[in-house]
Amino acid sequence: MPGPKRWRHRFREQVCRWTMPREAILDLLSRTSKHMSPKEIYGEIQKSYPGIGLTTVYRTLDLLVRSGVINRFSFGDGQSRYEFKEGRKQSQHYHLICTQCGRIFDYSDFVEEELAIVRKTEAILAKKYNFMVQDHNIEFYGLCDQCQSQNERRS
Amino acid sequence: MPGPKRWRHRFREQVCRWTMPREAILDLLSRTSKHMSPKEIYGEIQKSYPGIGLTTVYRTLDLLVRSGVINRFSFGDGQSRYEFKEGRKQSQHYHLICTQCGRIFDYSDFVEEELAIVRKTEAILAKKYNFMVQDHNIEFYGLCDQCQSQNERRS
DNA sequence: ATTGTTAATGAAAATGATTTTCATTATCAT
DNA sequence: ATGATAATGAAAATCATTTTCATTAACAAT
Numbered sequence: 001m002p003g004p005k006r007w008r009h010r011f012r013e014q015v016c017r018w019t020m021p022r023e024a025i026l027d028l029l030s031r032t033s034k035h036m037s038p039k040e041i042y043g044e045i046q047k048s049y050p051g052i053g054l055t056t057v058y059r060t061l062d063l064l065v066r067s068g069v070i071n072r073f074s075f076g077d078g079q080s081r082y083e084f085k086e087g088r089k090q091s092q093h094y095h096l097i098c099t100q101c102g103r104i105f106d107y108s109d110f111v112e113e114e115l116a117i118v119r120k121t122e123a124i125l126a127k128k129y130n131f132m133v134q135d136h137n138i139e140f141y142g143l144c145d146q147c148q149s150q151n152e153r154r155s
Numbered sequence: 156m157p158g159p160k161r162w163r164h165r166f167r168e169q170v171c172r173w174t175m176p177r178e179a180i181l182d183l184l185s186r187t188s189k190h191m192s193p194k195e196i197y198g199e200i201q202k203s204y205p206g207i208g209l210t211t212v213y214r215t216l217d218l219l220v221r222s223g224v225i226n227r228f229s230f231g232d233g234q235s236r237y238e239f240k241e242g243r244k245q246s247q248h249y250h251l252i253c254t255q256c257g258r259i260f261d262y263s264d265f266v267e268e269e270l271a272i273v274r275k276t277e278a279i280l281a282k283k284y285n286f287m288v289q290d291h292n293i294e295f296y297g298l299c300d301q302c303q304s305q306n307e308r309r310s
Numbered sequence: 311a312t313t314g315t316t317a318a319t320g321a322a323a324a325t326g327a328t329t330t331t332c333a334t335t336a337t338c339a340t
Numbered sequence: 341a342t343g344a345t346a347a348t349g350a351a352a353a354t355c356a357t358t359t360t361c362a363t364t365a366a367c368a369a370t
Contacts, residue, residue, distance in 0.1 A: 193327080210330090
């Protein structure tokens with residue numbers, strides 16, 4: 001379903017109007033594989049919706065997170081980053097964060113095995129601590145390929 | 156080794172002087188099991204070192220992170236949080252974050268099994284993506300015991 | 311298609327965490 | 341005890357995010 005109201009149906013339940021900025025931001029996030037910050041999203045959206053306010057970007061991102069359509073992450077670089085949440089199981093993935101250049105990579109190897117352990121842990125946490133798990137996150141910090149070779153050249 | 160220079164020896168290698176604020180901050184972090192923010196640390200340190208500046212707290216925390224003595228975390232509440240890094244293997248743990256009250260809990264159940272999977276994943280990541288893992292992080296988001304019962308009472 | 315209600319927007323100001331600047335102070339090698 | 345200079349603290353600057361409020365636009369009712 002292409003066109004300006006592509007995502008509208010997802011929000012029937014919500015008490016809200018479906019507007020151009022919302023369509024534009026969700027559309028952008030659904031296309032990119034990057035983990036964009038509000039400012040990056042703002043810059044990109046200018047092209048399809050000039051005159052949009054940064055405030056609206058923030059508000060829309062909040063709405064989309066609350067609606068469960070996107071995920072918010074804090075990778076420790078001082079700004080939040082957002083990711084479209086696919087419904088498909090195969091889209092399960094975790095993140096590699098380069099501590100030098102800040103780039104973020106997705107990986108989905110071993111996710112099945114990791115999920116098995118995670119489920120097991122969740123059950124224990126629920127029983128032992130009475131903690132109701134809603135979501136989980138696994139991330140690796142280190143040096144990406146490029147930064148490693150860059151460092152070699154330098155030394 | 157108690158006393159005002161308790162931690163000094165850890166920094167022989169670093170090109171730096173060992174000062175009262177540094178001692179006080181590291182001492183505090185080594186004692187607490189909380190995951191404190193700069194402002195919380197600042198408030199607490201006032202008691203043992205009145206007149207300390209918030210700036211110095213920030214600078215010292217940076218130093219300690221760079222020195223590998225403490226860990227920095229972003230749990231998504233808009234401020235960074237710090238944790239003393241124990242050397243012992245048994246101190247390996249991950250975090251439960253309550254999405255309602257923001258409290259953070261440590262857990263160390265299943266850590267052995269999780270570490271096994273993590274090691275396996277690290278090996279693949281190194282080979283397939285040439286990503287050099289330095290550190291990793293696992294966290295669960297959800298509702299803590301207290302917030303769950305609070306919600307029940309309300310509804 | 312037009313209209314009225316009001317949710318959503320955008321600009322500017324406010325907030326809050328963190329960083330920078332710079333004159334002063336205190337550590338520690340000598 | 342002393343001097344070089346690393347570390348400090350106060351204030352200002354920066355940067356992400358939130359709030360305020362007057363204006364605009366979505367859409368239900370006509």
